[in-house]
Amino acid sequence: MVARGEGNTVGRRGLLIGGGVGVGLIVAWAVWPRSYAPNLPLAHGESLFNAYLKIGEDGVVTVAVPQAEHGQGVYTALPQILADELGADWRTVAVQPAQLNPLYANPLGVDTLFEGLFDALPLPLREGHARRSALLLTAGSTSVRAFEAPLRQAGAAARVLLCKAAAKRWNVGWQACATEGGFATHGKDRLRFGELAAAAAGGTLPDPVPLRGEGGTRLSGQSLPRLDAPAKVDGSANFxxxxxxxxxxxxxxxxxxxxxxxxxxxxxxxxxxxxxxxxxxxxxxxxxxxxxxxxxxxxxxxxxxxxxxxxGPIVNNDSIDAVLAAALKGDGTRIWSTGDLATAFKGAKLVTATYRAGLAVHAAIETxxxxxxxxxxxxxxxxxxxxxxxxxxxxxxxxxxxxxxxxxxxxxxxxxxxxxxxxxxxxxxxxxxxxxxxxxxxxWSHGEDLLHDRYRPPALARMTARLGGNGQILGWQAKIAAPSTGRELAGRLLATDRAARAALAISAAGDTYAVAGARPVYRMPAYAIDHHPADIGVPTGHWRSGAHSYTAFFNECFIDELAHVAGTEALSFRIGMLGGDARLARCLSTAASLGGWEGGVQGSGQGIACHSFRGSHIAVLAEAHLDNDGSVAVDRIVAAVDCGRQINPDLVRQQIEGGLIFGMAAAIGASTGFSDNLATARTLGDLDLPRLADTPDITVELIPSEADPGGVSELAVPAIAPAIANALQAATGTRRRTLPLITGIA
Structure with missing residues (x-):
């Protein structure tokens, strides 16, 4: 076993020696002062306020969005943040994609996507490199988390400048002015933004720029209409x-x-x-x-x-399974650990289970x-x-x-x-x-898209735990064989970035991406998470929620099995081990209450699972059964979500509902086998995707919270598969430990 200490740090001298010229460049760039000018293009009558905002003489407020819109709603949520701070009228807000510029870099997206692979570099160096390399990434449910602060600052700065321009006309102090509904106001005096824009742009700002106080009409927290919806509905949107x-x-x-x-x-x-x-x-x-x-x-x-x-070697289902099995028997890298697992396991009766997850495809509508x-x-x-x-x-x-x-x-x-x-x-x-x-x-045709996808990797996990006399988990080990997708992804996406490649070369052994989400959310004195790299000969890449999609399946199915061994009802078993995690416990109790949880007793067809992800929390209750032909039918899904402050609750609900259906599709299909180096799924019809008639009744409860916003777009995917698997156990008395939850893949 190759151990990796969680407290490892790398000094700057060590970085320069170990990383060579590439990492030396990162260090140099991080201390090289540099400023960047906005490159937001202007049309006639528009005035530029900052990199995120321009206002036209017609009063149209145009917000530049540096994140890709692929259905998740960033063309609404991000403008809504700025418009709220600006005091704009939502009916006058427009959006356009931002051009490449270091001002729009997303360092949080880089860290989140690669799940800590570059943690050997100090945070300032990682952030400096991301900005100077203009690493614009839409990934890891980071859009709101990464851009809320700069968008609020941009909106606040423009609000102050508009108030200053209005105050000059009214001969009053600018602090006595405010903005609301697209107007600058002072008592009964009102001036439209469009009337003030030209005079306001380019003015001087106080340091710090004050944010809006409480009171007045706020756009943040409202379920405002999506800005991208009308064009998509009438067909005028350009793809x-x-x-x-x-x-x-x-x-x-x-x-x-x-x-x-x-x-x-x-x-x-x-x-x-x-x-x-x-x-x-x-x-x-x-x-x-x-x-x-x-x-x-x-x-x-x-x-x-x-x-x-x-x-080269022939790649097929058997070769993939053999590589995973061999990897699990070989040496792994310890990614996370706490306590003394060897002592916890010594001489004790252990509970073990083996789980598998197959290759999953993206199968997007647009190839x-x-x-x-x-x-x-x-x-x-x-x-x-x-x-x-x-x-x-x-x-x-x-x-x-x-x-x-x-x-x-x-x-x-x-x-x-x-x-x-x-x-x-x-x-x-x-x-x-x-x-x-x-x-x-x-x-690409759909067939080509399926044949040459960058698949969600397969994984094989051996889970082991020791239960105490009171039913508590005293020790937990997850040994997971999976491709080193994080390293593969970084090497492929950052192939032209010498500094990033050098940093990857000196990063700690193992691949945190490959086992992300495997660290249990439950309190226990000892646990260990090991990654066993497996080179399966198939290219793998990032798939919605990444490794969390299979590690949550491993964890939450195993927890159910442990609850059964302990003779404890599955919901109580979970809540009893959460310790002080009140937010996740509330999600579990809310989902159980809304779903009419019957304890997961035999014949109920009910299963429950939970997961914490990107600063958000979710619990899912599923009801499922087997049809006469042996296929899985999901009858009902209830989800309770705590994702912190919600910019637009309808967008959150849409993403949770979409994620539940996406995750359900992957739980009962959306996978492919391999034969003679080619994927066996060639058409969308080969994927057994759920149709409208197969879609269950879905209830999503959003729990109010004043915590900072967490990730949303990937949140619902990890927990739905184990909830369905646990429901099938309750319905049939048989435990299914393989994703997708079918007997096999052609």
């Missing part, structure tokens, strides 16, 4: 696939199987007979058919009948797509991306040009769940634009 450029052509792609595979041959003559077919582009890794429309390009791919050779135009050495990219700076760097590297020669236009995303952190489509379309010498739009 990446809607881009049309002069002289543009369309491309479809077929890629080599996973592993050591290369393109051998294509039938160009057969493809030439497809109407609309224009060109074929090949390299060792893929073949692209180019046509006057995408349907013709995709038909031409079939006609090309590409053949690939695979010289991978990107549009590129290369003109005079300047590359323009239109693409759905959660990491525009990383996509820019990858495309520049693919063409051998500078990042400054690449312009990225982030688009609305039709779902993502982490898939659009990847930038493979951006590099492919950049190469196509160069070779074709004309604008091109590349779109």
């Amino acid at each position: 990446a696939g809607d881009i049309r450029l002069p002289d543009m052509v369309f491309a479809a792609i077929r890629q080599a199987p996973v592993g050591d595979a290369k393109l051998l041959s294509v039938d160009r003559d057969a493809a030439a007979h497809v109407r609309g077919m224009l060109s074929v582009v090949t390299n060792d890794d893929w073949v692209a058919a180019v046509a006057s429309n995408w349907w013709a390009a995709n038909r031409a791919l079939d006609a090309l009948a590409p053949k690939f050779s695979t010289t 991978m797509t990107a549009t590129a135009r290369l003109t005079d050495g300047k590359l323009e990219l239109w693409l759905p991306t959660q990491a525009p700076g990383l996509a820019r760097a990858a495309a520049a590297a693919a063409l051998g040009i500078s990042e400054g020669a690449v312009v990225v236009y982030p688009m609305l995303i039709g779902g993502s769940f982490g898939a659009n952190l990847e930038h493979l489509a951006a590099t492919q379309v950049a190469v196509l634009a160069r070779d074709l010498k004309r604008p091109v739009q590349l779109t």
Whole structure:
């Protein structure tokens, strides 16, 4: 066993020696003073107040949002924060995507996405590098947590400037003025923002800038209408696939199987007979058919009948299972521990159970797509991306040009769940634009999207615990075999970042990402969490909630099994071990009360589970049964959520409901096997996704809280699968320990 101490720190000298030039650059950048100017474009009649805000003479308040909108509601929640502090009229608030700028970097997103992989670097160095590298990431449920403070400051600064401009006209002190509903006010005097914007912008600010006090109409906390909804409803919203450029052509792609595979041959003559077919582009890794429309390009791919050779190991279900089993028997890395587990386990009767989770797919509605135009050495990219700076760097590297020669236009995303952190489509379309010498739009088919996904990794866990005479857990060990997805993801996304690669090289052994969420929320004197790396030969990546989606399944199913061994009702067993965690205990008791918890007795078909995640807490009660054909049917879901202060309660409820359905889909399907280096799921129909008729009755209770906002968009995913599994145990008397909760995967 390789141990990793939780208290390890790395000094600056050690960083420079161990990390070489790359980490030395981070240290240098962190102490290099640098300021950045806003680059928010202005239209006629608009006045720039700061990097997040401009106000038009027509009174329209436009907020720049540096996070990708892929259905989670950031185009509403983030403007709502600023508008609340500004005192704006919500009917006059507009939104536009922010351009790449270090001012919009998200250091919290970097830390959260990679689950502490870069903790060897002191926090100021990590933050400094993220900002100077313009690491704009939409990941890890960090949008509100990362940008609430700067957006409030931006709104407050503009409010002060508007009050100063109004006060000058009224010949009063600016502190006596206020803003509300899009007006600056002083007693009965009122001036619209649009009348004051030009005079107010560029004024001087006090230090510190005061935030709005209590009182007045506040927008924060209201379920205001979504700003992106009208355009999505009437079809005027532009997604990446809607881009049309002069002289543009369309491309479809077929890629080599996973592993050591290369393109051998294509039938160009057969493809030439497809109407609309224009060109074929090949390299060792893929073949692209180019046509006057995408349907013709995709038909031409079939006609090309590409053949690939695979010289490396064959990857299939059996090989993946064998690698995981071997990894679990081998040495692991201790990621977290407390107490003396060896003493707790010595000579005691132990409870053990083994759990599995299969490969899970993203299966977003919008497949991978990107549009590129290369003109005079300047590359323009239109693409759905959660990491525009990383996509820019990858495309520049693919063409051998500078990042400054690449312009990225982030688009609305039709779902993502982490898939659009990847930038493979951006590099492919950049190469196509160069070779074709004309604008091109590349779109993967759903089959290609499933065959070449960056899957949620599979995992195998051996759980062991010791129960005391009073039913308390005295010791707990989780040994988890899983790919080192965090390191793989960091190496892939940050491939052009020398400093990040050097920092990764000196980070502690093991992969915290691979076992994130495995540390139990319950109080016990001794526990240990070990990661056993497994190289399965399949690319893996970030999937909504990451490893929490399987570690919560392992933990919450095992807790139910321990409660059964202890002869204790499952809800009481959990609450009794939470100690002082009042927020999670309240979630559990609320879900049980609303759901009519019957104790999980045999035949009830009820199961319960809970999880704490990104500063938020959730408990889920599920009711489920098996249909006559053996398929899993979920009848009812009740969730109680404490996510701190809620900017927009309806957005929270939408994300919880969506996460519950997403997690339910993954619990009963949405997975793939592997055969001969290819995924066996080729169409959405192969995934057994729940349909409208399969959707259970869902109740979501939002618990009021004044705690700081926690993460929401991923929160509901981890707890639903174990709740369903526990419900099936109560319904059938049989414990299912494998995700998805079916007998097997083809």
